[in-house]
Amino acid sequence: DGGITQSPKYLFRKEGQNVTLSCEQNLNHDAMYWYRQDPGQGLRLIYYSQIVNDFQKGDIAEGYSVSREKKESFPLTVTSAQKNPTAFYLCASAVSTGQSYNEQFFGPGTRLTVL
Amino acid sequence: AQKITQTQPGMFVQEKEAVTLDCTYDTSDPSYGLFWYKQPSSGEMIFLIYQGSYDQQNATEGRYSLNFQKARKSANLVISASQLGDSAMYFCAMREASSGYSTLTFGKGTMLLVSP
Numbered sequence: 001d002g003g004i005t006q007s008p009k010y011l012f013r014k015e016g017q018n019v020t021l022s023c024e025q026n027l028n029h030d031a032m033y034w035y036r037q038d039p040g041q042g043l044r045l046i047y048y049s050q051i052v053n054d055f056q057k058g059d060i061a062e063g064y065s066v067s068r069e070k071k072e073s074f075p076l077t078v079t080s081a082q083k084n085p086t087a088f089y090l091c092a093s094a095v096s097t098g099q100s101y102n103e104q105f106f107g108p109g110t111r112l113t114v115l
Numbered sequence: 116a117q118k119i120t121q122t123q124p125g126m127f128v129q130e131k132e133a134v135t136l137d138c139t140y141d142t143s144d145p146s147y148g149l150f151w152y153k154q155p156s157s158g159e160m161i162f163l164i165y166q167g168s169y170d171q172q173n174a175t176e177g178r179y180s181l182n183f184q185k186a187r188k189s190a191n192l193v194i195s196a197s198q199l200g201d202s203a204m205y206f207c208a209m210r211e212a213s214s215g216y217s218t219l220t221f222g223k224g225t226m227l228l229v230s231p
Contacts, residue, residue, distance in 0.1 A: 031217070033218075033219075040124075041223055042221035042223040042224055043160075043206070043208075043219075043221040044221075045219075045220075048218060050217060088158060097215060097216055097217040098215060098216055098217070099216055101148055101165055101167060102216075103150060103162040104160075104162070104219060106160035107159070108157070108159045109159065111158075
């Protein structure tokens with residue numbers, strides 16, 4: 001089955017530790033995205049990548065880093081510089097950018113709790 | 116100014132009734148796309164419906180339809196014959212030409228509860 005996988009579903013970390021969230025897709029999509037969702041809030045864009053080995057900052061990139069070495073994978077690292085990392089993180093992909101109609105497909109999300 | 120505004124934090128509807136979820140948007144681009152997503156309690160985002168700014172007709176997908184009023188910059192989602200499984204958060208989102216259609220901007224969402 002084609003889709004997006006995120007692991008793990010729940011993640012606990014101590015304050016001051018870096019943590020990497022996994023996102024893998026087998027949809028052959030060029031574009032991938034990371035969003036953060038806080039309670040009662042919509043999704044806010046952290047980083048996105050339109051092609052392998054290239055990525056751009058979103059609205060709230062501070063304290064996060066990404067890599068895009070393979071088309072299928074777009075891992076997100078939450079660094080110790082992120083002031084309030086506890087949140088629900090969603091990964092998404094799209095066929096490509098450049099058209100208005102390409103919907104984004106989402107993974108099941110990772111709920112990160114920093115203790 | 117917010118690009119996407121969803122003014123209803125929560126909505127209640129009885130099963131089998133229709134419900135309208137409001138969405139207004141702000142853009143100066145002539146070309147843009149509007150999306151609605153559903154987020155059940157499991158957390159995954161599910162794409163429901165899309166409306167392009169140049170589309171002449173309102174989009175429909177099964178029980179979902181989009182009441183697109185371009186001059187008012189509104190794109191309300193209409194769910195007909197509500198079902199218990201429709202209980203979820205609903206998000207309106209927009210993609211604009213000025214960003215190269217590369218990113219989506221989301222509203223804060225509306226929580227819909229369907230009662231028996």
